[in-house]
Amino acid sequence: MDTQKGMHSAEHLSIKLLKAVLLCACTLGVLLSLVQVFLDAHLSNADIDRKAREMLAMIHDPASRAAYRLDTDMGQEVLNGLLEMKSVQMAAIHLDDTSKLARVERPIFASRYRLLSDYIFDPIRIYRQPLYSNEPEKEHFGELILSIDTAYEGKAFIQRSVVVIFAGIIRAIAMALLMYLICSTLLTRPMNRLIRHLSSIDPEEPGQQQLPVPEGNENNELGLWVRTANKLLTSINYHQSLRQKAEARIMRLSQYDYLTRLPNRRTLQKQINTFIQKAAKKHENIAILCLGLDDFKSLNAQVNFNAAEHILVKVSDRLRNCIGNKAYIGRLGEDQFAIIQSKIEQPYEAAEMAQSLIKQLDRPFEINGEQLTISATVGITLFPDDGEDVDTLLQQAEFAMIMAKSRSHNRYQFYVATIDTEIRQRKRLEMDLRQALEKRELSLAFQPQFNYQKGELVGAEALLRWNHPEKGLISPDMFIPMAEHSLDIIPIGNWVLENACQQLNKWHLDGHQNLRMAVNLSTIQLQDQNIADRIAFLLNKYQVPPETLELEVTETSIIDDLEASKAQLQNMKSIGVTLALDDFGTGYSSLGYLKQFPFDKIKIDKSFVEDLPDNRENCGIVEAIVQIGKSFGLKVLAEGVETVEQATYLAEKGCQEGQGYYYGKPLSAHDFISLISSQRVLSSNTQEKAGNHEAQGDNND
Known part of the structure; x- marks a missing residue:
């Protein structure tokens, strides 16, 4: 179809050009005409005054003589001569004694232009000129008054203005049409010809x-x-x-994953649908296995990006070689793979396939000369027993894998109907968590921290608690990961920080100025660029000394981006707060972190405090951590202290502080202060041994 025919006439460039030129030209013509009218009005105004002055000058002498002589007839004759001028509405000769010597007057001129002309020039203009005697006395004896009707001059002005405006518009239109013709000839017509040629070009060639x-x-x-x-x-x-x-x-x-060259999710769905159609006709069974790597995120953080991709390629190669021609394999997502096993007779065949896949991944992978071990968890669903469409089967396989991972790793799990219920319950719990702050279901509990040298409680760690209206207390191990996954941890973490600072301020105002507060920061909070400013604001708002606020981070929270984490911790340290490395000894490169980051304290994980002092391995680990703390000038706090034997051993080995059920369970703010008020030295032997050990350490130094 012709391009121009398919175009609305109002959309033609030539029509738009004509409209634009006419509009601009008419606007400009009117503006220029108005300028000319304004100038003419100014000149006409001045002309009225000039003519009036000329008339006064013309009759001044005879009017003066008539007034001097008190000759009324002469004065009347002089004034009658002025009536020859149409614009003269009234003329009079007045004497000093307020008597009137002579006066002539005519009605005001009735003009249809009067309303406009009166606005421009005023209806009547009155001019006065004093009358004096001849030289040399020059005595003042009267006044000559002249009244001018401006309607005559206004009528002529308005008629001229109408002509000027219409003439300006006509000239503008003529110039606009001429410009349009020139532009159309030089530009529009050649463009139209080019458009016709463009329309005839074959888009394929x-x-x-x-x-x-x-x-x-x-x-x-x-x-x-x-x-x-x-x-x-x-x-x-x-x-x-x-x-x-x-x-x-x-x-x-x-249709294929760019990294592993395996079929991608879309291709998998198409292939599963094909298998389902064939199996439905022949009444055959299909097994769909969803294999997910365990803790791949942590492994990804442990190695660099290229190494992680290399691991995925090697994993896919092993899985492909293991399956061979017995099944169809594809990649579902970052660390998930799907295996479709058709024509199975019994479910145990799928279980055997899952077990063989898990076993294939047991052998370590060598990446950059380092041996890495990877495990996997498999979820299994069956067609037609568990579902009859692609999306349902894939979803059920993933649900089965998720539930298997939540219980343990390196295993397989068949789909059962209860899995849906468990997944939905988790989703429901996630939704409830988003409203927990608004509904005031969250609270803080405070677990005491004991100083072995001082022999007293010196602070508390703020622990988050969620009292669900239906399910009661929810374990932090369950809802904290949920909050981090959904990013609800940001407002929740801000709430914890503010309430901890507020509570610490209350304790200080009540006379417990030496108490400090420890608060955990999650990985998501540590990535927040405004976290340092937020902390500084809260310290200032609640007048909390910075050194009494202790912020705890774990190794896993800083390994995702070491440089960014270092910058964040440096910003916090510049505020003056205390920084502690939590769960020390359970990560990958603890000594390296102690050198790079501005920590003030390390916390021994409770797994190393268990069975002290009977467990030799734990004793060795604890002693090593204490020595590391001394070497780096860091305080050491032990978590999970539950017995007097553990407390005594830790104090003897130089651990400065302890935390655990031995000193108190997590308490409410009121109960914590009650414990502080009624506290006693938990063990005089503990304090004495700690002091002796400190003195011995000083002597050794």
Whole structure:
């Protein structure tokens, strides 16, 4: 179809150009005419005054003589001469004694232009000129008054103005039409011809036909445009063939994972659907296995990005070799794979396949000369027993895998109906958590921290608690990961920080100025660029000394981005708060972190405090951590202290502080202060041994 025919007439460039030119020209013509009218009004105004002054000057002498002589007839005759002027409405000669010597007057001129002219020039203008005697006395004896009706001059002015405005508009329109004709001839018509030629070009082979250069435009912008367009058409023709080849390649890549070269999720869904259709006709069974790598996120943080990708490639190769021709394998997501096993007779066949896949991953992977161990968990669903459509089966396989991971790793799990219920309960719990702050279901509990040298409680760790209205107390191990996954941990973490600072301020105001507060920061909070400013604001708001606020982070929270974490911790340290490394000894490179980051304290994980002092391995680990703390000038706090034997041993080995059920369970703020008020030295032997050990350490130094 012709391009111009398919275009609405109002959309033509020529019509738009004509409208624009006419509008601009008419506007400009009216503006210029108005300027001319304003100038004419100014001149007419001055002309009225000039003529009035001339008339006064013309009759001044005879009027003076008539007034001097008190000759009424002469004065009347002089004034009658002024009535020859149409604009004179009234003239009079007044004497000093307020008597009137002579006066002439006519009615005001009735004009249809009067309303406008009176606004411009005023209806009546009155002029006065004093009368004096002849030289040398020059005695004042009267006044000559002249009243001018401006309607006559106003009528002439308005008529001239109408002519000026209409003439200006007509001139503007004429110039606009002339400009339009010139533009249409030089630009619009050649463009229309080019459009017709463009419409005739075959889109499949655009380079086969060239646009002609309009005659007379070879060396101007239009000619340059045509030559550029021809080059573009040739280039399009060349690249179109390349695009077709690329599309074919993209089509292939869209069906396979770029990294592992396994079929991707979309291709898997199509293949499962094909298997389902065939199996339904032949009444066969299908097993769908969803295999997910265990703790791949932590492994990804442990190695660099390229090494993590290399691991995925090696995993996919092992799985592919293990399966061979017995099943169809594809990649579902980052660390998840799907295996479709068709024509199975019994469910145990799927279990055997899952077990063989898990076993294949037991052997370590060698990456950059380092041996890495990877485990996997498998969820299994069956067609047609568990479902009859692709999405349902895949979802159930993933649910089974998720539930298997929540219980343990390196195992397989068949889908059962209760899994849906468990998943939905978890989802429901996640939704309830989002409203927990608003509904005031969250609270803080405070677990005491004991100083072995001072022999007293010196602070508390703020622990978050969630009292669900239906389920009661929810374990932090369950809802904290939920909050981190959904990013609800940001408002919850801000709430914990503020309430901890507020409570610490209350304790200080009540006379417990030496108490400090420890607060855990999650990985998500540590990534928040505004966390340091938030902490500084709260310290200032509640007038909390910075050194009494202790912020705890774990190794796993800083390994995702070491440089960013270092900068964040440096910002917090500049505020003056205390920084503690929690769960020390359970991560990957603890000594390296102690050198790089500005920590003030390390906390021994409770797993190393268990069975002290009977467990030799734990004793060795605890003693080593205490020595590391001394070497780096860091305080050491032990978590999970539950017996007097553990407390005594830790104090003897130089551990400065302890925390655990031996000193008190997590308490409410009121109960914590009650414990502080009624506290006694938990063990005089503990304090004495700690002091002796400190003195011995000083002597050794």
